[in-house]
Amino acid sequence: YIGELLHRLPDFVKRFNLPAEKIKIYCIEAAPKVLPMFDPKLVDYAVNYLKNQGVEFYTETPITEVKKGAVISKDKAFNANTVIWTTGVKGSHVINDSGYTQKRNRVAVQNDLSSSDDPNEFIIGDVSAVPSPDGRFYPTTGQISVAQATLAASNIIAKLNNQKTSPFTYHSLGTVCSLGPTNGVAELSFMGHWKLKGHK
Template sequence: MKTIAVLGAGYAGLRTVKRLAHSNVNTRIVLVNKNPYHYESTQLHQVAAGTKEPADVSFDIKKSLPAGVEFILDEVVSIDEAKRVVTFKKHESLVYDYLVNALGFESETFGIKGAEENGWPLIDIDTALAAREHLEHTLASYRHSHDENDLHIAVCGAGFTSIEYLGELVYRMPELVKRYGLPADKIKIYCIEAAPKVLPMFDDKMVAWAVDYLKKRGVEFHTSTPITEVKAGSVVSNGLEFKANTIIWTTGVRGSHVIADSGYDQKRNRVVVKDDLSVEGHPEEFLIGDVSAVPDPSTGRFYPTTAQISIAQADTAAANLAALLEGRKTSKFDFKSVGTVCSLGPQAGIADIHMMGHWKLKGAIVGVVKKIVNDRSVLELAKVSNMLESN
């Protein structure tokens, strides 16, 4: 019996396993993940801000797997493409016939001095919780330290995670001010971004609405401000220095380090794949999610790595594996975006939706749309019980 190894139980990996199991392929399916749980990475900012708990955005992997799927709880060390072997930290190596690599992402520092040591990234449950604990501890410390930098928060980057984190933070800030007896007028929240515009995937009017919403709630935006160094207690941009004892690092992500460690031809731990998502020279191997770089045939640029694209890639990879097993040709990856939703806390946001027309939404309605999107993701990856438990 052939063995299909699926590495990573994020959106892409878990979806692939579900599709393979339902396609009735006569194979051994092995899912590998370093944690016993799947977490909704698109909601980590809520855990970091303290508006949701880890249990709200995660579920047990074993309980959600189809019958017959094996699960290895371990961390991948390396992949030998030539020998078709995956090496782990604890378990014996796994020999595979087919591989789906969906190992996910890591924080990207771009080589900026001090970023790794002094910034708090949001890349998994543990880092999100660590960022939240630091935020709350630092705010609480002000009552004894009287250091106004304890009341300053610098968010590095102005992409999706950064803006959604800011939305949750300003929503929760009145509660934190009351809890710790803080002077609200001394709270400072910086958003520091190298590019001239935040959220470039939205049109200017929608971005202006989102920026204005956050500004009215105390966020200072500093665009066209490249970060040159991150110190303990400040973010430096050439001659500017933003003093803050909480520094959230959300400037971007790269693929898993396992990609470079295994000798793939990569950039930022992402591998350019063929149009059927397989690796050049290895038709038995598919790379999807954050470790893949997929060219958009209409523009020539790479698709952004989003949960929506990862799920679509998983469907294609599973279908192509079934085709290979049955001796059929594989199909090209064809992606049609259904839109983009950016929350600004639980009660506001902006959205550009391409379903039953083209809808541009802003305000409270987007909070409802975001919840539907999140619930649908849990429903498709797990079971209805998981979705109900997360509410």
């Protein structure tokens, strides 16, 4: 998001007659680092690229309050008239309203993606919490949802044929982080493992 915002900023300044000298962009992150899914060298490249364009990074800085004109982290205030909140994906309230046992509107499913309450129900996508081998839940991404859909369809067919269902296994094809329309970092896992950075 930050890379795209930086790219569009000159156009916004011109179109809306904004005071460019007063615009500051902060990236406030509760975790110890940003982009934890990437190789550290790729993270350094991305962060330095954005810092060189004026972005200020604050890690280990959990947001405790957002109020008019400021974002608060414990005893530190970041004055802001515009706040862009990008904290991830939350499942639909329909899950909670339907009576499923859930956490943040996500249902913890069995390893074959079936519901704990009914083995004939399969729950996939952002509303499902799928356990990974390390005991945590897989993140809610489009790539994982597509893999879930393929397995769920296969397991439904297995159920109809009185066959055993298969467990969900996931092999990432890679992750890409855009730093604007002409720059970015990527880790790709097909025909080898590729770590890429730089301009298109």
